Amino acid sequence: MRYTKDAGPICHSLSGVDVPYLIVTTRAHQADFNFIDPKEHTKESLPEDKSKRTVVLTGRVHPGETNSSFMMEGFINFITSRTDPMAAELRKRLVFKILPCVNPDGVMAGNYRVSMSGNDLNRRYLNPHPKLHPIVCAVKKLIKEERPDISARGECPILAFIDMHGHSRKKNVFMYGPEYPIHDTRYI
Numbered sequence: 279m280r281y282t283k284d285a286g287p288i289c290h291s292l293s294g295v296d297v298p299y300l301i302v303t304t305r306a307h308q309a310d311f312n313f314i315d316p317k318e319h320t321k322e323s324l325p326e327d328k329s330k331r332t333v334v335l336t337g338r339v340h341p342g343e344t345n346s347s348f349m350m351e352g353f354i355n356f357i358t359s360r361t362d363p364m365a366a367e368l369r370k371r372l373v374f375k376i377l378p379c380v381n382p383d384g385v386m387a388g389n390y391r392v393s394m395s396g397n398d399l400n401r402r403y404l405n406p407h408p409k410l411h412p413i414v415c416a417v418k419k420l421i422k423e424e425r426p427d428i429s430a431r432g433e434c435p436i437l438a439f440i441d442m443h444g445h446s447r448k449k450n451v452f453m454y455g456p457e458y459p460i461h462d463t464r465y466i
């Protein structure tokens with residue numbers, strides 16, 4: 279697809295399976311991003327993502343929650359649309375780093391909630407083991423990537439981290455997230 283870049287597997291799972299990783303964005307336009315030094319980049323070599331904040335999306339960390347893949351497919355179809363002006367604007371302003379299936383071992387094994395190591399990967403972010411939980415380490419590394427140009431503007435390089443799940447009791451679509459005061463800039 280025109281607006282996607284197959285960044286290759288972000289890592290291998292415990293059983294050696296590729297963990298898919300996709301980047302969706304458009305190249306920065308000099309007119310839109312004045313802070314790009316024209317001496318450093320020609321029009322053709324303007325950076326894809328150095329000037330833009332990132333949205334990270336992950337799905338299927340809990341293998342039994344197949345609705346996560348359903349939502350992820352819908353989002354990928356939307357954000358890669360050639361005709362939707364909202365998608366075009368989002369690609370222009372942001373970089374979408376998408377990991378549609380972060381627990382392929384669990385999916386293949388038919389687990390409901392855990393990985394090949396028998397752990398709930400969503401409960402391993404504080405202290406992941408590089409051998410047992412390689413995807414958790416890879417996602418943390420992705421989020422911590424150095425983005426000095428954005429940090430210099432006083433902004434957090436990650437605009438949002440969206441982790442798609444299903445729920446055993448709640449119905450319809452809903453979101454959990456951190457709560458800030460109503461006018462806090464972190465909502466923007």
Ligand SMILES: [Zn+2]
Pocket residue numbers: 340343443444
């Ligand atoms: Zn879940």
